[in-house]
Amino acid sequence: MTDQRRANGSLRHLLTLEGLSRDELETLLERAQHYVRRRGEVAPRSDVLAGLTVANLFTEPSTRTRVSFELAAKRLGADVVNLEMQLSSRVKGESMLDTIYTLESLHVDVFVVRDAEAGVPALVASHVGPEVSVLSAGEAHLSHPTQGLLDTLTILQHKRHCDQLSVAIVGDILHSRVARSACQALQTLGVKELRLVAPPVLMPPAGEFAGCSRFESIERGIADADVVMMLRIQRERFADTAIPTGDEYFRRFGLTPARLALAKPNAIVMHPQPMNRGVEIDSAVADGPQSVIRDQVANGVAVRMAVLETLSARAVGRRS
Amino acid sequence: MTDQRRANGSLRHLLTLEGLSRDELETLLERAQHYVRRRGEVAPRSDVLAGLTVANLFTEPSTRTRVSFELAAKRLGADVVNLEMQLSSRVKGESMLDTIYTLESLHVDVFVVRDAEAGVPALVASHVGPEVSVLSAGEAHLSHPTQGLLDTLTILQHKRHCDQLSVAIVGDILHSRVARSACQALQTLGVKELRLVAPPVLMPPAGEFAGCSRFESIERGIADADVVMMLRIQRERFADTAIPTGDEYFRRFGLTPARLALAKPNAIVMHPQPMNRGVEIDSAVADGPQSVIRDQVANGVAVRMAVLETLSARAVGRRS
Amino acid sequence: MTDQRRANGSLRHLLTLEGLSRDELETLLERAQHYVRRRGEVAPRSDVLAGLTVANLFTEPSTRTRVSFELAAKRLGADVVNLEMQLSSRVKGESMLDTIYTLESLHVDVFVVRDAEAGVPALVASHVGPEVSVLSAGEAHLSHPTQGLLDTLTILQHKRHCDQLSVAIVGDILHSRVARSACQALQTLGVKELRLVAPPVLMPPAGEFAGCSRFESIERGIADADVVMMLRIQRERFADTAIPTGDEYFRRFGLTPARLALAKPNAIVMHPQPMNRGVEIDSAVADGPQSVIRDQVANGVAVRMAVLETLSARAVGRRS
Numbered sequence: 004m005t006d007q008r009r010a011n012g013s014l015r016h017l018l019t020l021e022g023l024s025r026d027e028l029e030t031l032l033e034r035a036q037h038y039v040r041r042r043g044e045v046a047p048r049s050d051v052l053a054g055l056t057v058a059n060l061f062t063e064p065s066t067r068t069r070v071s072f073e074l075a076a077k078r079l080g081a082d083v084v085n086l087e088m089q090l091s092s093r094v095k096g097e098s099m100l101d102t103i104y105t106l107e108s109l110h111v112d113v114f115v116v117r118d119a120e121a122g123v124p125a126l127v128a129s130h131v132g133p134e135v136s137v138l139s140a141g142e143a144h145l146s147h148p149t150q151g152l153l154d155t156l157t158i159l160q161h162k163r164h165c166d167q168l169s170v171a172i173v174g175d176i177l178h179s180r181v182a183r184s185a186c187q188a189l190q191t192l193g194v195k196e197l198r199l200v201a202p203p204v205l206m207p208p209a210g211e212f213a214g215c216s217r218f219e220s221i222e223r224g225i226a227d228a229d230v231v232m233m234l235r236i237q238r239e240r241f242a243d244t245a246i247p248t249g250d251e252y253f254r255r256f257g258l259t260p261a262r263l264a265l266a267k268p269n270a271i272v273m274h275p276q277p278m279n280r281g282v283e284i285d286s287a288v289a290d291g292p293q294s295v296i297r298d299q300v301a302n303g304v305a306v307r308m309a310v311l312e313t314l315s316a317r318a319v320g321r322r323s
Numbered sequence: 324m325t326d327q328r329r330a331n332g333s334l335r336h337l338l339t340l341e342g343l344s345r346d347e348l349e350t351l352l353e354r355a356q357h358y359v360r361r362r363g364e365v366a367p368r369s370d371v372l373a374g375l376t377v378a379n380l381f382t383e384p385s386t387r388t389r390v391s392f393e394l395a396a397k398r399l400g401a402d403v404v405n406l407e408m409q410l411s412s413r414v415k416g417e418s419m420l421d422t423i424y425t426l427e428s429l430h431v432d433v434f435v436v437r438d439a440e441a442g443v444p445a446l447v448a449s450h451v452g453p454e455v456s457v458l459s460a461g462e463a464h465l466s467h468p469t470q471g472l473l474d475t476l477t478i479l480q481h482k483r484h485c486d487q488l489s490v491a492i493v494g495d496i497l498h499s500r501v502a503r504s505a506c507q508a509l510q511t512l513g514v515k516e517l518r519l520v521a522p523p524v525l526m527p528p529a530g531e532f533a534g535c536s537r538f539e540s541i542e543r544g545i546a547d548a549d550v551v552m553m554l555r556i557q558r559e560r561f562a563d564t565a566i567p568t569g570d571e572y573f574r575r576f577g578l579t580p581a582r583l584a585l586a587k588p589n590a591i592v593m594h595p596q597p598m599n600r601g602v603e604i605d606s607a608v609a610d611g612p613q614s615v616i617r618d619q620v621a622n623g624v625a626v627r628m629a630v631l632e633t634l635s636a637r638a639v640g641r642r643s
Numbered sequence: 644m645t646d647q648r649r650a651n652g653s654l655r656h657l658l659t660l661e662g663l664s665r666d667e668l669e670t671l672l673e674r675a676q677h678y679v680r681r682r683g684e685v686a687p688r689s690d691v692l693a694g695l696t697v698a699n700l701f702t703e704p705s706t707r708t709r710v711s712f713e714l715a716a717k718r719l720g721a722d723v724v725n726l727e728m729q730l731s732s733r734v735k736g737e738s739m740l741d742t743i744y745t746l747e748s749l750h751v752d753v754f755v756v757r758d759a760e761a762g763v764p765a766l767v768a769s770h771v772g773p774e775v776s777v778l779s780a781g782e783a784h785l786s787h788p789t790q791g792l793l794d795t796l797t798i799l800q801h802k803r804h805c806d807q808l809s810v811a812i813v814g815d816i817l818h819s820r821v822a823r824s825a826c827q828a829l830q831t832l833g834v835k836e837l838r839l840v841a842p843p844v845l846m847p848p849a850g851e852f853a854g855c856s857r858f859e860s861i862e863r864g865i866a867d868a869d870v871v872m873m874l875r876i877q878r879e880r881f882a883d884t885a886i887p888t889g890d891e892y893f894r895r896f897g898l899t900p901a902r903l904a905l906a907k908p909n910a911i912v913m914h915p916q917p918m919n920r921g922v923e924i925d926s927a928v929a930d931g932p933q934s935v936i937r938d939q940v941a942n943g944v945a946v947r948m949a950v951l952e953t954l955s956a957r958a959v960g961r962r963s
Contacts, residue, residue, distance in 0.1 A: 042452055043454040046374070048374050070406065276421065278421055280418065303429075
């Protein structure tokens with residue numbers, strides 16, 4: 004695994020939440036909270052990245068995640084360039100590296116990289132100069148560290164003591180980088196209980212997600228949970244005959260008000276978006292009083308601001 | 324109809340020019356004139372939107388209108404994000420709202436929305452938080468308020484007294500949001516005469532455009548007019564057999580120097596662009612001394628600056 | 644040929660390096676060197692273009708050249724708008740001019756134009772207002788002036804005395820705007836020897852590249868050269884049966900360590916990127932100690948900053 008740290012131990016890249024200490028996570032979350040604003044308030048701003056350049060390398064042009072990173076970087080004063088490029092689709096190896104070297108020669112300070120292929124963010128990280136940082140914005144099914152941080156921040160805004168929480172993650176765990184990153188953060192913070200809830204074909208292999216309990220029934224899986232984290236199911240999955248269709252999936256795993264009533268009365272409901280309403284979640288739940296889904300989005304910008312300024316060696320000392 | 328105003332009566336959204344008072348229109352036009360610069364002068368700048376975020380939601384990526392809004396927002400100091408998205412093409416209703424809520428959670432202050440489907444800008448407006456404004460950049464065939472304002476501003480720069488003007492709008496009135504918004508503004512300002520000039524298949528139903536006279540002959544329609552406003556005809560329309568082809572259209576409705584001579588000697592010629600030269604307008608007219616087409620473009624940026632700062636509650640008090 | 648100069652002789656457009664004086668070239672290169680930073684250093688910044696607008700008109704959305712121009716303009720403080728548009732694909736003549744006039748009416752100060760058709764940058768230049776500058780970012784096979792400048796700058800950073808240098812340009816000279824612009828600059832600066840090295844089908848007609856010697860053998864062409872400038876070969880060319888395939892091309896014209904050993908011991912190797920490794924260049928050379936390919940990219944931003952501030956009449960006097 005690519006080392007995310009500098010020689011002095013400080014974070015230089017953020018490719019995964021695995022291996023981050025409890026102290027590091029708490030410091031990042033605290034800094035993110037510094038950038039949280041209530042709805043209706045003006046977005047927070049700073050100039051800690053003034054004069055620096057952030058390049059968004061996204062394979063898809065207009066995702067909400069790209070906009071979230073773009074706004075985070077701009078609100079810290081950075082210059083931002085957006086590039087649509089699927090690094091991994093290029094001729095393997097050296098040709099991808101040529102692209103990376105080229106971008107680095109443009110004096111890019113932070114690369115924000117999203118790629119459907121495993122290993123691409125780390126490959127970029129291992130080839131850029133020592134002053135350059137790489138921030139993963141989603142890597143295959145493996146890692147989505149800023150999503151994991153924003154999910155954790157959202158939980159901690161509503162539930163104070165992580166070591167007393169039962170968190171149920173429901174849905175397509177097998178393919179979910181969201182689930183993986185959230186589990187890593189929550190386990191490091193000492194969450195009491197992590198439950199994976201999925202039909203067998205969407206459950207990860209036994210070797211993964213150590214320490215989590217597994218449920219094939221959503222009713223049992225979310226019983227008395229403090230947090231119910233729903234995952235998006237790709238409609239493409241239903242092409243696989245072993246997986247129930249949309250209606251059937253909703254019947255068996257959709258989060259309805261009746262099912263949510265099995266969780267703790269003050270349980271919160273999360274979803275990384277975009278939602279398939281009527282497939283994995285009922286609108287009455289998505290829009291209900293226990294939903295914190297919109298908070299997650301707002302926390303996303305705050306988390307990305309915190310991570311960008313933390314990674315950038317040059318931003319250190321500029322903080323307000 | 325969605326109310327465009329705040330409880331105190333001030334404009335919060337701009338979805339249509341319908342219902343704006345004469346005083347409101349004049350105030351907006353006066354403010355726009357403040358941002359007009361002569362060709363060759365440096366573009367005007369301000370920082371009334373500094374720290375605010377404007378999101379351009381356009382279905383097509385690179386229209387001149389998108390660039391006009393982008394420059395207007397940047398020149399007021401705002402952060403701008405561009406998103407290509409066809410809000411109305413998504414699964415109807417809640418899924419579109421999820422997108423809107425997501426963007427709002429990113430602390431977007433103004434949404435600039437263009438959509439081919441009626442009702443989309445108003446739907447966005449009715450679901451965003453109280454601090455957020457929505458500015459229509461073109462809605463179906465119904466409304467294009469900043470275009471209506473820039474057309475009016477252009478007329479008033481050349482013709483002082485609206486109540487003594489005859490304005491002829493020529494072409495595809497039926498499908499034209501440009502014609503609808505221009506008529507609303509000009510009628511509110513007390514224009515003397517508004518004439519619609521079109522072949523029967525491109526003439527709107529009788530219930531629409533109250534107070535306008537109608538002409539099927541361009542010669543009679545523009546006779547003694549002070550302003551001749553040509554509309555773009557979509558070449559796709561010619562597929563409809565009832566509509567004359569391009570050559571035939573030009574023969575019957577194209578604005579030639581000979582026809583223009585029927586209008587007042589100092590009549591001005593307008594076109595919202597892009598032009599189909601040789602279809603709705605002769606190049607000798609488009610590039611002739613009576614054409615104010617290029618002024619319209621320049622006025623577009625000024626109008627959009629005026630509207631953006633007027634809608635934004637936060638910009639109030641920052642004005643220079 | 645469109646005159647690139649103002650009445651007072653100063654550069655207003657940069658469409659070609661042809662006709663620039665030695666003094667003008669040296670002044671541009673010196674200014675570019677002012678903006679060069681070592682890898683790992685923060686990108687240079689200035690505000691000489693603050694309040695001005697640069698429009699990038701590129702037919703392809705995400706080229707590294709577009710990003711290089713975008714960063715150069717932003718680092719000088721300009722507002723930047725990106726437009727994807729193939730000016731030459733529009734209905735010829737007036738319709739393209741309408742687009743240009745429209746953009747100019749938006750108070751664009753500098754147009755950066757890339758187009759696959761000859762004459763488009765000059766056409767834009769001949770129709771914009773006197774305060775507006777046009778900068779070619781690549782025109783057909785004819786001209787790529789900022790590439791020529793960055794190549795020259797790179798050479799001069801490593802080799803001091805142009806009049807004692809032998810420069811070999813190897814590959815698809817026939818279709819290369821890179822080769823044309825580099826030759827113009829180097830000849831004006833009094834380079835000792837310019838050699839064109841290519842198979843006959845990729846060699847330009849006799850009338851072009853006056854003063855250059857021609858070689859069909861790479862071994863003889865690069866013997867004792869101080870600079871070996873490799874060109875990218877478009878894989879599409881191999882469809883032409885007269886041209887060797889990729890493997891065959893590499894066997895006959897690929898730059899290998901063995902071949903490079905024929906040049907001077909301290910010869911530098913250049914490539915405009917993107918490289919076809921294993922076709923025109925061996926990775927051992929591309930990544931070897933004599934390669935200055937990554938310097939070229941970094942010099943590209945510096946050159947574009949120097950050109951942007953030089954062309955803009957308004958930037959004069961603001962320089963730091």
